[in-house]
């Protein structure tokens with residue numbers, strides 16, 4: 265078996281502000297293999313985004329070890345693309361300029377890279393458009409094309425479809441799966457949505473809170489092509505909901 269692409273051992277993280285220390289992650293251990301599609305879900309504030317930011321090298325102040333392809337992660341890198349809930353395109357640049365801006369100056373064949381990656385997300389016609397001329401879904405597609413232009417080995421997706429309407433969200437989820445199959449990039453998505461987690465992930469990691477830790481990991485048996493209506497899909501979704509979230513909701517009901 266190939267070496268893991270991400271290896272996290274005994275990861276703990278705390279934030280200090282003034283005299284207050286807040287423990288956010290405690291003893292997180294996680295191995296991710298190349299080509300996997302991993303979903304991470306858990307209650308608000310359990311540290312999902314913090315964990316993703318650490319994998320992306322956006323936060324390097326933690327205890328424990330976090331390795332990317334056997335080397336410690338020391339900061340952000342082009343091999344680890346990040347996609348956030350908001351597209352983060354620069355409003356004063358066109359779509360093609362936004363992609364060009366994300367590439368190192370020494371990049372050759374920039375034109376070809378822009379065309380190819382906009383084609384992958386089905387947006388070859390909006391090269392000259394500015395972000396404000398795009399719908400939310402289109403802008404998010406451009407941010408995906410921008411990330412892909414840097415030829416990442418892994419894509420870290422932080423609630424990427426959270427701000428989109430239900431139909432656009434479903435389209436983009438399908439596109440993400442298509443991309444994953446086509447480009448064989450390792451994908452890690454953080455989401456609040458159990459349905460999204462089960463639909464996309466081969467493995468769903470459920471986190472618990474205060475401090476954030478991994479509570480359970482579920483292997484998802486996927487039918488090909490994937491279905492949102494099959495009994496198996498509902499069985500897996502219900503299992504995660506019942507084993508984890510229902511218990512939390514009941515605790516909430518009893519305390520009000």
Ligand SMILES: Nc1ncnc2c1ncn2[C@@H]1O[C@H](COP(=O)(O)OP(=O)(O)OP(=O)(O)O)[C@@H](O)[C@H]1O
Nearest residue numbers: 279281286288306307308309310311312313314315
């Ligand atoms: N820069 C920071 N300084 C202090 N506390 C922070 C900082 N960033 C995050 N936190 C705290 O760490 C905890 C975990 O935050 P994080 O955003 O990782 O959680 P999350 O599970 O992604 O939440 P959500 O699902 O609501 O987005 C939260 O209590 C948050 O307030």
